Amino acid sequence: MSGNRWQLLAGAAGILGLVLAPTFLDSFWVFFLAEILLFILFAQSFNLLFGYTGLLSLGQSVYFTVGAYTVALLIRQWKPGVGLLLPAGVLTGMVSAALVGSLAVRVRGHGFIIITAVPTVVLVLLGQDQSAWTGGDNGLNIIPPKLLGQYSFFDPTVSYYAVLPCFLATMFFLRWLLATPLGQAFLLVRENEARAAVLGYDTLRLKFVAFVIAGGIAGLAGALDALVTAYVIPSSASWTVAADAIIWTLVGGAGTLLGPVVGTGVLLFAREFLSDIWAHGYPLLLGLVLIGVVLFAPQGVVGALRKRMGG
Amino acid sequence: MLLTTRNLTKHFGGVAAIQGLDFQVDALETRAVIGPNGAGKTTLLRLIMGELTPTRGEIFLNGQPIHHLPSHRIARLGIAKAFQIPQIFPSLTVAQNVQAGVGHGLASLWLNGGRQAQIRERVAQVLDQIHLADKADLPASELAHGEQKRLEIGLALAQSPQLLLLDEPTAGLSHAETDEIMQLIRSLQGKTTLVMVEHDMRVVMSLADTISVLHFGQLLAQGTPQEIRANPKVQEIYLSQHG
Ligand SMILES: Nc1ncnc2c1ncn2[C@@H]1O[C@H](COP(=O)(O)OP(=O)(O)OP(=O)(O)O)[C@@H](O)[C@H]1O
Ligand SMILES: [Mg+2]
Numbered sequence: 001m002s003g004n005r006w007q008l009l010a011g012a013a014g015i016l017g018l019v020l021a022p023t024f025l026d027s028f029w030v031f032f033l034a035e036i037l038l039f040i041l042f043a044q045s046f047n048l049l050f051g052y053t054g055l056l057s058l059g060q061s062v063y064f065t066v067g068a069y070t071v072a073l074l075i076r077q078w079k080p081g082v083g084l085l086l087p088a089g090v091l092t093g094m095v096s097a098a099l100v101g102s103l104a105v106r107v108r109g110h111g112f113i114i115i116t117a118v119p120t121v122v123l124v125l126l127g128q129d130q131s132a133w134t135g136g137d138n139g140l141n142i143i144p145p146k147l148l149g150q151y152s153f154f155d156p157t158v159s160y161y162a163v164l165p166c167f168l169a170t171m172f173f174l175r176w177l178l179a180t181p182l183g184q185a186f187l188l189v190r191e192n193e194a195r196a197a198v199l200g201y202d203t204l205r206l207k208f209v210a211f212v213i214a215g216g217i218a219g220l221a222g223a224l225d226a227l228v229t230a231y232v233i234p235s236s237a238s239w240t241v242a243a244d245a246i247i248w249t250l251v252g253g254a255g256t257l258l259g260p261v262v263g264t265g266v267l268l269f270a271r272e273f274l275s276d277i278w279a280h281g282y283p284l285l286l287g288l289v290l291i292g293v294v295l296f297a298p299q300g301v302v303g304a305l306r307k308r309m310g311g
Numbered sequence: 312m313l314l315t316t317r318n319l320t321k322h323f324g325g326v327a328a329i330q331g332l333d334f335q336v337d338a339l340e341t342r343a344v345i346g347p348n349g350a351g352k353t354t355l356l357r358l359i360m361g362e363l364t365p366t367r368g369e370i371f372l373n374g375q376p377i378h379h380l381p382s383h384r385i386a387r388l389g390i391a392k393a394f395q396i397p398q399i400f401p402s403l404t405v406a407q408n409v410q411a412g413v414g415h416g417l418a419s420l421w422l423n424g425g426r427q428a429q430i431r432e433r434v435a436q437v438l439d440q441i442h443l444a445d446k447a448d449l450p451a452s453e454l455a456h457g458e459q460k461r462l463e464i465g466l467a468l469a470q471s472p473q474l475l476l477l478d479e480p481t482a483g484l485s486h487a488e489t490d491e492i493m494q495l496i497r498s499l500q501g502k503t504t505l506v507m508v509e510h511d512m513r514v515v516m517s518l519a520d521t522i523s524v525l526h527f528g529q530l531l532a533q534g535t536p537q538e539i540r541a542n543p544k545v546q547e548i549y550l551s552q553h554g
Contacts (some may be wrong), residue, residue: 191400192400197388
């Protein structure tokens with residue numbers, strides 16, 4: 001009981017801290033925090049698949065980029081408001097994930113990984129080839145619409161307060177989803193797919209549903225990134241970007257909602273911090289951290305802490 | 312007839328695991344399927360459960376063809392299977408494992424959300440039946456082998472099946488643990504149709520109404536325990552195997 005109360009208290013304090021952050025951080029860090037929050041969502045999209053459903057997707061960067069370009073191209077054509085751009089990013093993320101997912105979920109093991117990875121290559125090449133409307137290797141600068149008709153995304157505080165509600169809403173959505181019978185059924189697929197099928201679970205449909213939801217979350221992250229940075233580029237679909245989400249999630253702890261929060265936050269902060277003082281520092285540090293996690297905390301930092309406190 | 316197979320055949324490459332099998336099970340009977348190693352017993356259960364598709368032939372449940380259906384559809388028609396090697400959800404708790412059996416596929420998942428009290432009651436019932444109520448909150452991976460075998464049967468029981476397939480429910484168990492499983496099976500007899508693959512003759516002889524003997528994927532003999540015990544063909548394959 002008291003453990004639950006502490007969790008609730010810590011959660012409330014965390015949310016309060018996030019809401020008030022722009023009052024005590026300078027604009028550089030406010031912008032940086034907005035980026036961290038949207039990349040946490042990107043990591044959660046991988047976490048939903050790998051951590052909860054047991055599906056190793058190498059291609060979440062595809063749905064991120066689809067969401068980002070949806071925003072960029074809609075702005076270029078019709079200049080709709082943010083209230084339309086974000087749902088559009090979620091929707092195209094889901095639709096593109098449905099296309100890939102309908103094929104990928106039918107294949108187990110390595111086949112699944114390869115099918116999710118192929119679109120990363122295709123999208124980068126396609127984006128470079130169609131540079132007239134994607135910007136090719138230079139990417140595309142966009143002018144985001146004003147938030148509520150008056151606040152500019154070029155102000156980091158505005159960007160931050162646009163990202164924060166999306167971040168919180170997605171975190172609460174995931175928390176709710178994973179507690180429903182549907183979310184519980186994802187775990188069965190992760191633990192033993194063949195057994196789940198014999199118990200009457202339509203595992204293909206479960207994997208498909210998880211894949212589409214994860215695509216929507218990645219699409220949202222991409223849409224937010226486009227608005228916050230006012231920039232999109234085809235190479236964000238690259239598998240190395242997808243690998244970032246994988247690393248953040250594994251280091252923090254897959255299969256927990258807190259894991260990607262911790263992993264993304266700590267590693268992005270370390271990268272930013274080290275980039276100024278020692279260019280090779282981050283890859284070296286990352287290598288060491290990964291080895292450490294694999295050897296000493298295979299369930300990630302959060303998984304290891306939870307185990308220690310539980311046992 | 313609850314279950315009927317007609318000319319059922321399954322090839323693995325060149326190996327014919329099941330060959331033109333006509334097999335029938337009556338509602339509410341307890342059927343034992345015996346036979347030497349590699350006779351095709353596990354393959355037969357996997358075909359019925361939809362884990363394998365037949366090379367030829369048909370399977371009917373209550374007269375309806377089911378051999379073209381995927382496992383989850385067959386499960387929803389009321390067939391459940393307990394695997395020879397426990398196939399449980401290792402990092403979930405024992406209670407969550409049983410609950411997974413009570414729940415169904417995606418179609419009814421949302422409905423299940425509104426039936427929490429009923430589901431909990433059913434989970435508690437099954438935990439009592441398999442004598443694991445005191446371990447309900449333990450991760451399934453921490454159970455001993457005998458307990459995992461009981462949980463494996465519990466998963467299938469939780470589905471409240473009309474036809475329960477048991478693949479060697481007592482394999483690897485001690486004498487006392489085997490007694491426990493026999494008691495559990497006795498409590499199901501007459502309420503559920505049972506098809507049980509089993510090597511332990513003590514279990515087979517004391518529980519089965521009818522015994523089917525498989526040999527090279529075909530039905531070698533079928534009859535009451537007395538008839539099978541007295542059958543010279545059956546004696547021959549068992550003697551030649553063990554002698
Ligand atoms: N997935 C498979 N791939 C190839 N061959 C298989 C496969 N499953 C079973 N077989 C073969 O089919 C035959 C029947 O196997 P099955 O497992 O059904 O026998 P069984 O009667 O259950 O034996 P046991 O008593 O050892 O469990 C064997 O020759 C086996 O090697
Ligand atoms: Mg077998």
